[in-house]
Amino acid sequence: MRIVPALVKKAKKGDGEAFVALVQQYEDVLYRIASRMLNNEEDVADAMQEAVLSAYERLHTLKNDAYFNTWICKILINQCNSVLNKHKNFSTIDIDVLPEQRYDDFQNLELEDALNSLTKDYKIAFILYYIVGLNTKEIGAFLKEPEGTIKSRLSRGKTLLRNHYYKGEGVFVHEN
16 A cells, blocks of 8 residues: 555644544554554554554654554554553464465464464564565564564564464465
8 A cells, every 4th residue: 555645745734634534544454564563443442543643743853744544553653552551461472463364264373373472572573574564674663672672573473373282284474
């Protein structure tokens, strides 16, 4: 999905309708991110609402209009982390981490369980890479960690899933 630069410019000038149009373009992505990180729909709704409000209030801080998507996703992830810290919970990821792939119900539960067993660091890397669509360099900048660390987390996370849950079944081999 491409950002319409004119919408970002209008929103920055105070056009509320332009901002709403921008958020609506990314509503599904934002929901998927929040629902993977948080354990219940109430927390998801709260995090999304707070993130959108925060984005609206801080829109003037967006330096490059072309990165609106990445910017609002970062705000949402920070909000989700805040909710998790309040609850002292770990984040969750569900089956939709693998786009455009479908499994039967048993496999859905098995994969969801496997992904939920990963540490928070691995889960965040998976969400940012597979859901948000950031590359490893962008993830590193967002998390303030070296790109090599991010690549390592993605690789090790896949290896953990293969070795501990699928033992060579080839279920989780999606590469981008």
